[in-house]
Amino acid sequence: MKxxxxxxxHTHTTHSDGRQSLMELAEKAKKEEIRCIALTDHNTISGNSDKxxxxxxxxxxxxSGLEWTTFYGHMVIxxxxxxxxxxxxxxxNIDASIEKIxxxxxxxxxxxPFRIGSPLCTGCYWEYKVKDWNNIDYIEVMSSDVLKDKSSNMRTLxxxxxxxxxxxRPTAVYGRDWHSGGNAEKNVAVTYLGIDTLNGDFDSAVxxxxxxxxxxxxxGPLLLMECKLKNVNKIYTIGETIQxxxxxxxxxxxxxxxxxxxxDQWRLGENMTLSIVSNKGEIARVPVDVNRPNFSFDVLHTGIKWIRAELYGFIDEQQLLIALTNPIYFKM
Ligand SMILES: [Zn+2]
Ligand SMILES: [Zn+2]
Known part of the structure; x- marks a missing residue:
């Protein structure tokens, strides 16, 4: 159980170009029912002094983190x-630096990775030639304002x-790139992380x-997915591999x-659709009834390498991807 x-x-404070102290940022996070934040100021870790x-x-x-802010891209550590x-x-040569990290x-x-770069935002667009993508632990598949930045987010998806x-298998996360304000000023998302215990080493768990x-x-809502082989009792959750x-x-x-x-932190339109997607394309698509929010699908796994769930809905009458799980993987 997770x-x-x-x-x-992905957050910034006055230690780089954010307009909030770490205390103000954490207080806003608390108000938004966010349990954990990563402090990722541009090229500095000095904000940690008050942590x-x-x-x-x-x-x-x-x-504790930082955002490498360079001419060829921004990398969060x-x-x-x-x-x-x-x-x-x-x-x-970014792979060598990543190995050291x-x-x-x-x-x-x-x-x-696909935010418009120079002259609007120097280095925001990712240009580094990654030699081995196994070195990249995660990608901000959704970032910033999910409505305004919809097209660059879809490119990243x-x-x-x-x-x-x-x-x-880089993990998909959201990064608000939080410089100021609260969620009333931006259409934001969060990343839910599945951790095994609430009592141990929280940094390692995250x-x-x-x-x-x-x-x-x-x-919006928390979208979860589990898979089980027919006639086998073991249940696999998001991120796991089925042998x-x-x-x-x-x-x-x-x-x-x-x-x-x-x-209290989000508001969506009424019509929602659940989609099950794999390396072979979409497997299933069903309308969502908020009063019956559990779904079961029986699927042939032939040729399937990964499966994820996606939830589509409306914010301000615009249709967009509301939620996304990371995949469950399959291995022969
Ligand atoms: Zn950045
Ligand atoms: Zn940033």
Missing amino acids: YWIPCEL YNVMKQTGVHII LGVKRYEDWRNIEID HDHGAIVGIAH DFWTDLLNQGF LNAIANGAAVVTS LEKSDGCIDIDVSIDFTVRK
Whole structure:
């Protein structure tokens, strides 16, 4: 059993170009029922000096991070224990730097890869030539304002899907790139992370959840998915891999949508659609009745390498992807 906790993984304070102190940021997060934030100021970790005091006073957990802000792209690093220097990287050697970061126990993610770059936002567009995509722990598949940034987010979704189809498993997360204000000023999402315990080492639990794909992105309800092989009792959850004994057979897919979580923080239109997507395309599409939010599908797993759930709905009468699970993977 996992505890699904709402997190915001990309934030800024006055230690870089944010217009909020760490205390103000954590207080706003608390008001928005966010349990954990990652502090990712541009090229600095100086904001961490107040971290333990802020965590104690607000109860919001803070993960130490930073955002490498360079001409060729922005890369977020979470779980930093020391300053990670960005000044030696070139457009074609970022893998070596990432390996060093992993050696220090931190993880890396690509921030807003398709946001418009220079001159609007220098380096915001990702241009680094990644040699091995296994080095990338996560990608901000949704970022910033989910309505205004819909087209660049959809481009990232296609890009991520392509990586999944090639056999890579970067985890999809949301990054608000939170510089100021609250959720009334932006159409925001959160990332729910599935952690095994609420009592142990919280930093490790959060980093493991991201690294292992136990993550759900949503601008509304919590979308969860489980899979089970026919006649086998083991249940697999988001991010896990099902080892198949034979190439053809049936799986049960169970999807649930929890409309009670953080329900004061979001407002959606009435019509919603649930879609089950795999490397072979869409498997199922059904309308969602909020009073009956549990769904079961019987599917042939022949040729399937990954499956994820997507929830479509309306914000301000515009249709868009509201929620997205990371995949459950299949291996022969
Ligand atoms: Zn950035
Ligand atoms: Zn940022």
